[in-house]
Amino acid sequence: MTIEGMNHFTVLTGDVPETVRFYGNVLGLVSGDRPNLDFPGAWLYAKGQAILHIVGGRPPEALRPGVIDHIAFSARGLATTLQTLTAHKVEHVCRRQVGSGVWQVFFFDPNGARVELDFAADESPQA
Numbered sequence: 001m002t003i004e005g006m007n008h009f010t011v012l013t014g015d016v017p018e019t020v021r022f023y024g025n026v027l028g029l030v031s032g033d034r035p036n037l038d039f040p041g042a043w044l045y046a047k048g049q050a051i052l053h054i055v056g057g058r059p060p061e062a063l064r065p066g067v068i069d070h071i072a073f074s075a076r077g078l079a080t081t082l083q084t085l086t087a088h089k090v091e092h093v094c095r096r097q098v099g100s101g102v103w104q105v106f107f108f109d110p111n112g113a114r115v116e117l118d119f120a121a122d123e124s125p126q127a
Helices: 016-027 080-089
Strands: 009-010 031-034 041-044 049-055 071-074 092-096 104-107 116-119
Touching: 016 031, 016 049, 016 080, 031 080, 080 092, 080 104, 080 116
Parallel strands: 009 049, 071 116
Antiparallel strands: 031 041, 041 049, 092 104, 104 116
C-alpha cells in the first residue's frame, strides 16, 4: 500500500446548516454532491474536491475532541483571510512558524473543531 494524499476530514455537528454556512462564509468552501446516506450531512468542496464531510444529527455531548488535534488547510490570501475572520467575529491567532516563516492561522469552528490555515512565508498579514 502507498498513501497518495489526504482525502478528506469529517466534522461532527448538531447543526449542519450552521456548519456549512461557517465553512462557506469563512473559508469559501462550496457545498456539493453527496451520496444519499442515511444520516444528515453535507460535503464541502475546494477546487472540485470534496475535502470536508459534515456529519449531522449528533447531540452536544457527542461533539468532543478525540485524539485528532486539528485539521489544516494550505491557503492563499492571508490578509483577506484575517479580514474575513475578523468580520465574522471568529477569534483567531496568527503566528509565524520559526524557521520556515510559514504563516499559521488557528481558530475554532462552531462545533469546537480546531482549524489551521497555512500561508506561504512571502505573504503579508497586512492588506
